[in-house]
Amino acid sequence: MKTGTPPLPALKSVKLPAQLRERIRYPHTSLRTEDTYVRRAHAFIHFHGLRHPPTLGGVEVEAFLS
Secondary structure (H helix, E strand, O other): OOOOOOOOOOOOOOOHHHHHHHHHHOOOOOHHHHHHHHHHHHHHHHHOOOOOHHHOOHHHHHHHHO
């Protein structure tokens, strides 16, 4: 008996917004939710001077949300 979730498929896209959309679409999330997530990610990245998200951590998330 297996437990846990299966691994996600490899990303096909190169650009971050397209990769985000791929991951959001995998569990069949609604288009409006997908658009909202991508817009919020865009705002987060711009808030921190176009730094790439993997270079940002909890402190930056808290700054963005407050």
